[in-house]
Amino acid sequence: xxxxxxxxxxxxxxxxxxxxxxxxRVFDATVHLRPAKPGPYVVExxxxxxxxGHIPGAAFLDLARDLSDAASAxxxxxxxxxxxxxxxxxxxIGPGHKVVCYSTSTPMWATRLWWMLRSAGLADVAVLDxxxxxxxxxxxxxxxxxxxxxxxxxxxxxxxxxxxxxxxxLAAIDDGGVCTINALSAGVHSGEAEMNYGRKGHIKGSRNVxxxxxxxxxxxxxxxxxxxxxxxxxxxxxRPRVIxxxxxxxxxxMDALALTRLGHPSVAVYDGSMSEWTKxxxxxxxxxx
Numbered sequence: 021x022x023x024x025x026x027x028x029x030x031x032x033x034x035x036x037x038x039x040x041x042x043x044x045r046v047f048d049a050t051v052h053l054r055p056a057k058p059g060p061y062v063v064e065x066x067x068x069x070x071x072x073g074h075i076p077g078a079a080f081l082d083l084a085r086d087l088s089d090a091a092s093a094x095x096x097x098x099x100x101x102x103x104x105x106x107x108x109x110x111x112x113i114g115p116g117h118k119v120v121c122y123s124t125s126t127p128m129w130a131t132r133l134w135w136m137l138r139s140a141g142l143a144d145v146a147v148l149d150x151x152x153x154x155x156x157x158x159x160x161x162x163x164x165x166x167x168x169x170x171x172x173x174x175x176x177x178x179x180x181x182x183x184x185x186x187x188x189x190l191a192a193i194d195d196g197g198v199c200t201i202n203a204l205s206a207g208v209h210s211g212e213a214e215m216n217y218g219r220k221g222h223i224k225g226s227r228n229v230x231x232x233x234x235x236x237x238x239x240x241x242x243x244x245x246x247x248x249x250x251x252x253x254x255x256x257x258x259r260p261r262v263i264x265x266x267x268x269x270x271x272x273x274m275d276a277l278a279l280t281r282l283g284h285p286s287v288a289v290y291d292g293s294m295s296e297w298t299k300x301x302x303x304x305x306x307x308x309x
Contacts, residue, residue: 028147029148029241029281031149032148032149032155035120036160039075039076043116043117043118044117044118045113045119045120046078046079047079047080047081047120048079048081048123049066049081049130049132049133050067050069050070050080050124051063051125063095065082071164073162074163074164076162078122078167079168086107086111087133087136094295094296095295096132096291098269100178104136104176105176106174108174109171109173111171112169112170112172113142113172114172117144118146119137120145121146121147121148127147127274128231128270128274129270130147130148131276132269132270134146139178141178147277150239150240181286182288183291184263184289185292186292186296186303189223189290192263197259198260199227199256199258199259200223200225200263200265201256201264202222202226202228203229203230203264203271203274203275204230204266204271205230205232206230209226209228209230210308212307218294218298221305221307221308222305226265227255229251229275231275233250234247234278244282247281248282250278262286264279265289265293267294268293268294269290272290
């Protein structure tokens with residue numbers, strides 16, 4: 021997975037060699053979810069992590085504040101249309117830019133940003149494989165000076181097929197052409213874990229590929245062969261369309277990146293995910309594997 025392969029991941033070697041490229045945009049997208057009661061969590065910005073140390077030249081993008089719809093009752097609801105274009109332009113992401121996303125914690129925040137940018141029609145976007153942890157483990161330089169890229173006029177071409185809503189997911193339950201996959205842990209999926217999003221279990225008929233299973237012991241994505249085996253086991257390649265979900269449309273993007281890397285032609289993320297689904301008692305759920 022060395023270099024920039026155009027399939028969603030970029031290596032630390034490539035990034036280190038290209039930091040001086042004036043058309044490169046690097047963003048720390050870190051967010052923390054802190055346990056809370058009532059839960060399941062509260063959102064905490066990762067800006068403090070960024071200020072403590074980041075990849076040289078990188079800027080910070082606050083997913084919750086800058087790239088989420090404040091009018092939505094659900095956290096992290098994606099921006100659309102002109103609001104999204106304005107936010108990306110303010111962040112300095114414009115035509116001709118290559119964008120690298122990373123996080124100091126789980127890569128799900130970087131993949132969420134990657135998915136949002138990809139769904140806005142930006143082709144040259146990648147996630148730093150191994151994230152900030154790998155960068156520092158390799159002894160690469162870190163700075164604490166805050167950075168911002170100059171604002172530009174963003175040009176986006178939205179891809180609605182990259183997203184699903186609750187109506188799409190409900191229809192998929194009886195649609196043999198759609199495979200719906202839960203990216204949460206096996207315990208949450210089965211309903212055996214204490215943690216849940218208001219109702220235990222998973223969306224009726226959905227399969228489970230936990231996002232944590234996609235990574236190796238060093239926090240990098242597993243090989244294509246290993247990833248393919250995980251998705252073949254749940255029948256993802258037997259269906260022409262796959263919809264991923266999780267708690268709030270975040271960790272689902274880790275699975276979405278993996279399956280997109282493997283060449284599946286139609287992958288979507290349910291943005292509302294369990295945070296929306298569980299609020300409606302008429303939307304079917306089930307427990308067990």
